[in-house]
Amino acid sequence: MAIKDIAAVARSGLPLKRILNSIARRTARVLQAAGCAVMMLDPQKKFLIPTGTYGLSDLYLRKGYLRAHHSIPAILEGKAIAILDASKDQRIEYPQAARDEGIVSILGVPIFGTDGVVGELRIYTHEPRRFSSFDREFASAAAAIIALVLDKETARQSLPQPSATTISPTTTQPTRQTVSRLRHPDFSHPSEAEFARLLDFYRIDWLYEPRAFPIKREGNRITEMFTPDFYLPEMDLYIELTTMKQRLITEKNRRIRLLRQLYPDIKIRLLNRSDYAKLLAKYGYGPLAAAKVQGISRVLFNHAQIQRRVGTLAKRISRDYAGHDLVLVGVLKGVLCFMSDLMQRVSLPVTVDFMGVSYFADAAGEAVTITKRLDTSIEGKHVLMVEDIVDTGMTLKYLLEHLADHKPASLKVCTLLDKRIRRIVDVKLDYVGFEVADEFVVGYGLDYQGKYRNLPFIGVLGPAPIPE
Numbered sequence: 001m002a003i004k005d006i007a008a009v010a011r012s013g014l015p016l017k018r019i020l021n022s023i024a025r026r027t028a029r030v031l032q033a034a035g036c037a038v039m040m041l042d043p044q045k046k047f048l049i050p051t052g053t054y055g056l057s058d059l060y061l062r063k064g065y066l067r068a069h070h071s072i073p074a075i076l077e078g079k080a081i082a083i084l085d086a087s088k089d090q091r092i093e094y095p096q097a098a099r100d101e102g103i104v105s106i107l108g109v110p111i112f113g114t115d116g117v118v119g120e121l122r123i124y125t126h127e128p129r130r131f132s133s134f135d136r137e138f139a140s141a142a143a144a145i146i147a148l149v150l151d152k153e154t155a156r157q158s159l160p161q162p163s164a165t166t167i168s169p170t171t172t173q174p175t176r177q178t179v180s181r182l183r184h185p186d187f188s189h190p191s192e193a194e195f196a197r198l199l200d201f202y203r204i205d206w207l208y209e210p211r212a213f214p215i216k217r218e219g220n221r222i223t224e225m226f227t228p229d230f231y232l233p234e235m236d237l238y239i240e241l242t243t244m245k246q247r248l249i250t251e252k253n254r255r256i257r258l259l260r261q262l263y264p265d266i267k268i269r270l271l272n273r274s275d276y277a278k279l280l281a282k283y284g285y286g287p288l289a290a291a292k293v294q295g296i297s298r299v300l301f302n303h304a305q306i307q308r309r310v311g312t313l314a315k316r317i318s319r320d321y322a323g324h325d326l327v328l329v330g331v332l333k334g335v336l337c338f339m340s341d342l343m344q345r346v347s348l349p350v351t352v353d354f355m356g357v358s359y360f361a362d363a364a365g366e367a368v369t370i371t372k373r374l375d376t377s378i379e380g381k382h383v384l385m386v387e388d389i390v391d392t393g394m395t396l397k398y399l400l401e402h403l404a405d406h407k408p409a410s411l412k413v414c415t416l417l418d419k420r421i422r423r424i425v426d427v428k429l430d431y432v433g434f435e436v437a438d439e440f441v442v443g444y445g446l447d448y449q450g451k452y453r454n455l456p457f458i459g460v461l462g463p464a465p466i467p468e
């Protein structure tokens, strides 16, 4: 019985990747198909990454990254989908690559984790095929066994000292580590593995060699391909790593030049070790991060940390205000970046307005005056005041009192940073991104004398003392 064989492979104790390759091979053979692929969703559920495959050429596997919501998206809704002619079907992201590979029909079934779909099993044929109910049931059974393999791997990773009593069925969603281990391919050079680890550490998404670019042809025949080492989706950037050997650098430069000529829309960087440290530094990561920007002594929150936190706040706000229209009110200019990211992630109808303030000192101490009022009325509306940082709390208190006079239906506060230790007046903060110590911070909208707002991370200014 073929399904019994697949179950036996699943229990074999072989490395995960070999198990998945073997299941792909057996599934293809039983279904008399030309190829089969186990595709896992990346942790952000944006891409499908081939993790176990059989019968597919390297060129086809490297046809480009598969965007989960563009490549037969209905599978992600939990459905088995059959495609009769892949070269013509709108749901296929790379029809030309399918034609070149000789792929005609495709059957895709979801792989379910505890919280929904975590991947897909796809079966490919070279002839038009109307997949039978046996085909579908067999593929679904194989997908269910793959899910168990992933569960087992996740449980093994999360339990360094396995104890039957502590295995909770709710921990079986493949973790970030399981997925990231799965997609850690056999790197062709140790520096690639190191770069991947570095990217993982800083939580920058990456795909390894997802696309092979033909760079030379003779007639219809491709005579030279170039496969950049990495693709970083967040930055829409391909990366080719180099060692220090000049001969190799010259050769790589030649290929990159050709690639740029033939594919002008593709962004690619050739990186050596110090280059990639500099690239990471731009986003506030890595050993050079602070040194990269003059005046910054330390990175407090890098780009990815900020984005994750903003995402969490936006989710909470969307949940708390569900069913209501919301007005986001920001104070210029420090809130610029935060407001922009937050409003894009709030999944409710929102309107946005801004106020301007200026500070002056008089005999009674520091005071705030409003230099720009709201453009629209907030009477009877739910208002969320969005702040970059709350320090003494004086600005916020003043503005809240001003806004309350306009009789909103509700008035709450969301601040990215809370410098609680410096608080003088008590104000209630409903949503807080991060608490910070008594240090002057800049970046991501926050400035010092008008500078540093454009840094994509938040850093501490120093060590030079800040003039009073």
Ligand code: IMP
Pocket (backbone or CB within 6 Å): 334, 388, 389, 390, 391, 392, 393, 394, 395, 396, 419, 439, 440, 441, 442, 446, 447, 448
């Ligand atoms: P508060 O009235 O003392 O709470 O001051 C709030 C305003 O001071 C913020 O909106 C910022 O413009 C500014 N501010 C306070 N601390 C910092 C900082 O560490 N970096 C940049 N601006 C700051």
